[in-house]
Amino acid sequence: MNTLRRLLAVLALLSLHAGALAGDVIAHPSVRLSAADIRDVFLGEKQLVGSLKLLPVDNTAAQEMFLATVLQTNARNYAARWRRLTFREGLRSPPVKGSDAEVMSFVRSTPGAIGYLAGQAGPGVNVLERF
Numbered sequence: 001m002n003t004l005r006r007l008l009a010v011l012a013l014l015s016l017h018a019g020a021l022a023g024d025v026i027a028h029p030s031v032r033l034s035a036a037d038i039r040d041v042f043l044g045e046k047q048l049v050g051s052l053k054l055l056p057v058d059n060t061a062a063q064e065m066f067l068a069t070v071l072q073t074n075a076r077n078y079a080a081r082w083r084r085l086t087f088r089e090g091l092r093s094p095p096v097k098g099s100d101a102e103v104m105s106f107v108r109s110t111p112g113a114i115g116y117l118a119g120q121a122g123p124g125v126n127v128l129e130r131f
Contacts, residue, residue: 023062025070026107026125027114035129041114042071042094044085055113056094059103062118069131070116 025038030052033041040046042056059066067073073081082093097103103115108124121127 022120023065023116023118023131024121024127025066025114025116025129025131026104026121027128028107028111029124029126030111031114031126031128033114033128038114038128039071043081044089044091047091049112052112055110057103057106057113057115058094058096059100059116059118060096060098061100062116065118066116066131070129 027033031049031054033049037046037049041054047054063075067075067078071078079093082091085091086093095106097106097115100117100119103117104122104125107113107115114128116131
């Protein structure tokens with residue numbers, strides 16, 4: 001019984017910790033995307049929604065969590081992919097912002113922008129997905 005209580009306590013702590021790590025994928029109000037589209041945008045496979053040019057933006061504060069959870073890759077592989085896309089296809093790698101506040105401001109003011117946060121989004125953006 002004591003072991004069961006310990007196990008339940010550990011599971012409760014893990015679920016609280018996981019909830020605290022939840023982040024949001026956000027977009028400018030002009031952008032509507034599915035979960036599969038989000039992945040494609042950040043991997044350079046989708047650049048347009050209709051006639052609107054999509055502009056992904058990376059967030060240093062949440063990048064490791066986003067890459068592991070949403071893109072199922074790591075920073076080294078992600079950077080190498082964007083180097084190849086830049087060289088072979090002339091695509092620009094996503095600009096990098098240093099905080100949730102910077103990403104929120106950029107996405108809110110840039111049509112076609114899509115980014116991710118370490119925490120929850122504020123007003124003025126579409127929340128596309130929680131990760």
